[in-house]
Amino acid sequence: MLEAQDLACWRGDRAIFAGLSFHLPAGGALLLTGPNGAGKSSLLRLLAGLIPAAEGLLLWDGADALADLAGHARRTRYLSHQDALKPSLTAAENLAFYARLWGGQVAPALVALGLAELADLPARMLSAGQKRRLALARLALAPAPLWLLDEPTVGLDTASVARLGALLAAHRAGGGAVVAATHLPLPLPDAKELAL
Template identity: 75%
Template structure:
């Protein structure tokens, strides 16, 4: 993931309508390699909606999302390969162990399971089925997917919901390494994240 200083992710005049109500309109920003953007605001302000647009999962009512100048809708498969989207749902398979869940995603996305387990302190839980984990442990397992194969774009929807302060702090080196390699982070959050010099967008 090379850092050439030019904007790689751009939101251009985005608008979202729900019925007759505009959730947001005329929303624009651009992020260069290594930058982070925090989405803040009240519930219902459109933070999750905006993340889904950036992920290519929801078409904007108006405007476009661009990657290196190209509309992401022109090649949805390529955009899916360049990002990790962490939603409110942990997307785990309850019957599989912690290790098996990560192995499943590693087969799809590449990467090594061992370092991902270590990054979120999941090694002691490696052989437990996901169904017996606490909500915080499940969230940590979902976050561990970020430590698999590197991709240039992380889209995170309330990534620290249900996790303790120590687990939030474990994200610091992950986020820092991702950005140092030229990766971009866009995160919706109600609580502070360990993202130095992040820009803020209040919806």
């Protein structure tokens, strides 16, 4: 599915990482670990096509993944450490925005993350954990083969991590793949680890 060959990323005149290679099959999961500043978020942004690689190749099913950035965007869901919510829109309206872009139904996505009862509340009134769950609910809208997640469990309670685990398991069972940067254990059994 996804293959990195000798990727390098620079920040200014400093190499964040170089010579980075991995293969992620359908249904696979890769955990990016390492200290702050090691390049986990930069690698996720590179995999999403948001920043270019200084060196190396990113392949999707053997072809250059970034030759068609719009096509690559359609096959990925990138969730950064920021929740990207409009504070004045309700939880349902925030998801409806993404549903117009990608398709999918808002109500089931809210249910998947335990947010149905908060659908009509403005995002500014949600707790930090509820905002994170709302951001994660975007993953439940419409299928995309590759999920790129930056610290997905920050602010989540135990029950919310379990909901996320169910979402991740269903995605992988359907052939989807996950790359997640984390400092905390994630509900991704049999995930490979890439320490940066």
